[in-house]
Amino acid sequence: MRVVIVGASSGLGRCIATGLGQGGASVALLARREDRLANAAREAGGDAVPIRCDVTDEQSCRGAIAEAAERLGGIDGLVYATGIGALALLVDLDAETWQRSFATNVTGASLVTAAALPHLERSGGTAAYLTSVSASETPPWPGLGAYAVSKAALDKLVEAWRGEHPQVGFTRLVVGECAGGEGESLTEFSAAWDPDLATEMLPIWMAREYMTGALMDVAELVRVVDTVLRCGSSANLPSVAVTPRKVPPTL
Numbered sequence: 001m002r003v004v005i006v007g008a009s010s011g012l013g014r015c016i017a018t019g020l021g022q023g024g025a026s027v028a029l030l031a032r033r034e035d036r037l038a039n040a041a042r043e044a045g046g047d048a049v050p051i052r053c054d055v056t057d058e059q060s061c062r063g064a065i066a067e068a069a070e071r072l073g074g075i076d077g078l079v080y081a082t083g084i085g086a087l088a089l090l091v092d093l094d095a096e097t098w099q100r101s102f103a104t105n106v107t108g109a110s111l112v113t114a115a116a117l118p119h120l121e122r123s124g125g126t127a128a129y130l131t132s133v134s135a136s137e138t139p140p141w142p143g144l145g146a147y148a149v150s151k152a153a154l155d156k157l158v159e160a161w162r163g164e165h166p167q168v169g170f171t172r173l174v175v176g177e178c179a180g181g182e183g184e185s186l187t188e189f190s191a192a193w194d195p196d197l198a199t200e201m202l203p204i205w206m207a208r209e210y211m212t213g214a215l216m217d218v219a220e221l222v223r224v225v226d227t228v229l230r231c232g233s234s235a236n237l238p239s240v241a242v243t244p245r246k247v248p249p250t251l
Contacts, residue, residue, distance in 0.1 A: 001025045002123075003077040003229060004068045006055060006112055009036035011187040012130060012178060012221065013081030018044045019222030020229075028068035030112075031082075055082050055108025056100075065115035075119035077229035078127040080109045085147035087193040087201070093146055105150040110157055117165065124233045126169035128225060129158050133176045133243060138210045143201040162238065169233035173225065176243030178216045216244035 003020055007013035009031035021027040021044025029037050029044065030053035037050035049071045053064035069075050084104045086097050109129055120127060134141050135151035155172055162170040190198065205211045224242050231237060 001076050001229060002028075002072040002074055003079060004028045004030060004065065004072075004075055004116065005079045005081060006030045006053065006108075007080065007082030008040055009033045011081070011189065012175070012218065013079070014040050015218045016079055016081060016222055016225050017048075019219065020226060021045055021048045023222075023226060025077075025226075025229075026072050028072055030064050030068065053112075055112060056103045058111050061108070061111040062115045065112060065119075069116075069119045074123055075116055076123045076125040076232075078113065078116045078120060078125070079225060079229070080112060080127070080129045082108060083130060083132075083147075083151070083189070085144055085189055087143050087190070087197055088146070089143060089197075090145045098146060101146045101150045102153065105147070106153045106157055109154055110161075113161055117168065120168045121165070124167065124169075126171060126229050126232055126235075127161070128171045128173050128228050129154060130175050131155055131158075131172050133174055133241075134210070136174055137176070137241065137243070139208075141201070141210050142204055143197060159238075167233060169228075169231070169235060169237065171228050171237045172239050173221075173228070174239065174241040174243070175221065176216060176241070177211060177214060178218055178221055178242075178244075212244070214244040216242065 003025050005017040008017035008029035017027050017029045026047055027044055028049040028051055029040050030051050031037055032054050034052050041048040041050040051064045051067050054060040131154050132151045134148040140148035158170050158172045221242050
């Protein structure tokens with residue numbers, strides 16, 4: 001199985017890339033930070049290929065996918081794990097933050113997909129996109145409005161691609177609270193958040209039960225991604241939710 005993972009330099013994307021590689025897949029790891037990619041490729045092992053890609057740049061997307069297809073000998077699976085989430089109340093969001101959120105979370109996904117489509121059509125492959133419970137399973141989380149709105153747009157984007165190209169498997173992976181990895185595999189999703197606003201929002205998320213406190217091991221997410229990709233387009237899996245099981249209260 002030949003898989004391209006976009007957003008593979010850190011967080012869940014890196015965990016998926018290294019997990020698939022260690023499981024025997026031939027993987028191409030795409031992201032902006034080349035030093036991180038090189039480390040991740042070594043961890044993935046085998047013939048893992050690190051390739052620089054800026055998802056907000058169309059030429060970068062096309063060039064990176066072309067290189068990945070050439071070096072892997074084709075593409076059977078695409079995983080779009082790139083995502084950013086600014087922490088800010090809607091009233092405080094500026095145009096630049098909105099544009100950056102959509103450029104990374106939505107437009108970049110479509111640019112990468114367009115570049116990979118001919119290869120996925122030839123292989124009867126699958127494209128999987130990491131989305132969020134806040135876009136479909138819960139109401140939007142206060143403070144993460146731009147993130148939820150952009151991920152909801154990503155959900156519709158996946159449906160639109162599926163409608164135009166039914167011969168390719170397009171799957172959205174709705175991911176809940178996940179423990180992530182260690183070291184460079186740690187999530188950096190909240191790294192730029194205002195700690196004061198985060199402190200204010202956290203009790204609200206917990207009180208509304210958007211966060212349960214239960215964390216899923218990232219290895220479970222990797223196993224689900226592997227299964228979805230190996231099923232191929234014939235499996236017709238439009239949406240898969242990967243969330244931790246709630247722990248029942250002690251009697």
